[in-house]
Amino acid sequence: MSLSASLTSAFSGLAALSRMTEVVSSNVANAQTAGYVRREVVLSSHGADGSGATVRVSDLRRDVDRALLADRRGAEAGAGASGRIAGFRIAMETGIGDVTSAGSLTDRIARLEAALITASGQPDSDSFLDNAVAAARKLASQISSSAESVQAERISADARIAQGVDRLNTGLRQVADLNERIRTLTTADRDATGLMDERQQLVDRLAEFVPLREVERDDGQIALFTAGGAALLDGRPAEIGFRPTAQITADMSLASGALSGLALNGVAINMSNGAGLMSGGTLAADFAIRDTLAPEAQARLDGLARDLVERFASATVDPTLGAGDAGLFTDAGARFDPLNETGLAQRLAVNAAVDPVQGGAVWRLRDGINASAQGATGNGTILSAMSAALTEPRPTGSTAYLSGQRSFATLGATLASMTVNDRLDAEEDAVSSAARLSTLTELELQGGIDTDREMQDLLAIEQAYGANARVVQTVDQLIQMLLELGA
Structure with a gap:
């Protein structure tokens, strides 16, 4: 040489x-x-x-350990989704109240039972009659407010979907821009690793909404696909479409067209499996809340309200009731139609004829809803029949509950138990998902920069x-x- x-x-x-x-x-x-x-x-x-x-x-x-990176992103999406659902389950339990707390659903049921028993023992006491009507009013209000919280959760989920879609679209355009800048630097044989770090952080944030699979392309560029196989970025970014809904009622659904699903580049995504091709992250969790979990909670409350209404809407309980008359509890003041159960919980109200707040008279609780004049003040027959109707085991007309005969208190306890069990299961899933994410994050950090190695x-x-x-x-x-x- x-x-x-x-x-x-x-x-x-x-x-x-x-x-x-x-x-x-x-x-x-x-x-x-x-x-x-x-x-x-x-x-x-x-x-x-x-x-x-x-x-x-x-x-x-x-x-970069690409396999570990993909696992961590999937875990992050899963943790976000399970946490979102756990939050919904907690809100549902809060809505009906803790079974041990005053003012909870089960407490309102117990208070109505006690008030009717007391009033039937002293039917001549206007104070006891007023207490019974007040207890009925508070129970109806509790069921109604719980159902309103269900729809509030649906509205919140819909708004989060809209925000998530907007952030996804914005993020995909930013990744595409970084791809182009990285390609320019790479082809010019210049250092693009700083931009690659920035791009990776951006993709990490997007992966919370939808689990993303990253595929390397030429000149340092990447393509992004969902776990379900939808191409979100491969050259040009895809455009995800969604139409938010400001107000949601119990009868509105995705199937009816009243609520929006997702579209990818103008083509509707099949939402039959949660969020279809976009499943797995917080976006899918919000769709599950809006379209599956919240309607299920609504149906349970509607079934409870139906059982309550039907217990008192009988001439055997109140002989003054005719075939088309409403009993102590009404569907927005009218008799309940079994074909219109959806949303009944929000419409549940005490019959105005017995409610002084609505211009009625409490003595009709003793003498009959349609009584035109007061009868014998010592006659507690109707009050006793009402008390028995509330505690009598009977089949539940709603399909939201398993068949079987229950008292109204038992049905309320069943709803509370189902709600608590749902919350416990959701929290267990959230804890498990968070633990998996923590483990993978720790592994990723361990594979990061070892200063001792760098000094060597x-x-x-x-x-x-x-x-x-x-x-x-x-x-x-x-x-x-x-x-x-x-x-």
Whole structure:
């Protein structure tokens, strides 16, 4: 090898080692920087043809465990979804109240039972009659407010879907822009790793809404697909469509067309399996809340309200009632139609004839809803029949509950138990998902920047740098000797 070739090789080594020192220093400096991915210099030989070989930096690689990254993103989406559903279940339990708390659904039922028993024992007491009507009014209000909270959760879920879709569309356009900028730098043989870090953080945020599968493309670009196989970005970003609904009532559904599903580039996505191709993240969880879980909770409350209405809407309980008359509890003031059960919980109200708040008279609770004049004040027959109707085991007309005969208190306890069990199951799922995410995040951090390793690498680089510097020094001395000999 000639002296000039030796110098060229040594100088190329010094340049490569200088770049490696720069990269190691950057790794150490950013060891605690969120989103920073460890860099690694890739070296290659050049011109190894017998006349001397040089070394050059062929690539600056980001040290990413793509399998672990994909698992962590999936876990993040799952944790977000399970947490969202757990929040909904907690709200539902809060709506009906803790069974041990005053003012809960079960407490309101117990108070009505006690008030009717007391009033039937002293039917001449206007105070006891007024207490019974007030207890009925509070029970109806409790059921109605619980159902209103169900629809409030549906409205919130719909609004979150709209926000999520907007952030997805914006994020996909930003990733596409970063792809183009990275391609430009890569083709110009310039460092694009900083932009790649920025892109990875952006994709991490988008993966909370929908689990994303990242596929590498040429020139440092990436494509993004959902776990279900929908292409969200492959060259150009997809456009996700959704139409938000400001107000949602119990009868509104996706199937009826009253609520919006998702569209991908103008083509409707089959939503039969939650969110279809977009399932797995918080977006799918909000669709599940809006279209499945909340309607299920509404149906349970409607079934409870139906059972309450039907217990008192009988001439055997109140002989003054005709075939088309409403009993103590009404469907917005009218008799309940079994074909119109959806939304009954919100419409549930005490019959105005017995309610002083609505202009009625409490004595009709004793003498009959349709009584035109007061009867004997000591006659507690109707009050006793009402008390018995509330506590009598009977089949539940609603399909929201399993068949079987129950008292109204038992039916209320069944609803409370189902709600608590749903909450416990959802919280268990949320804890499990959060633990999985924590484990994968920890594994990802462990595979990050090890400063001890980086310092060891720096020492090795320093030694190699010194060796190349000595080659240059030695060649310089040889050249000086040759020049002296020539003189």
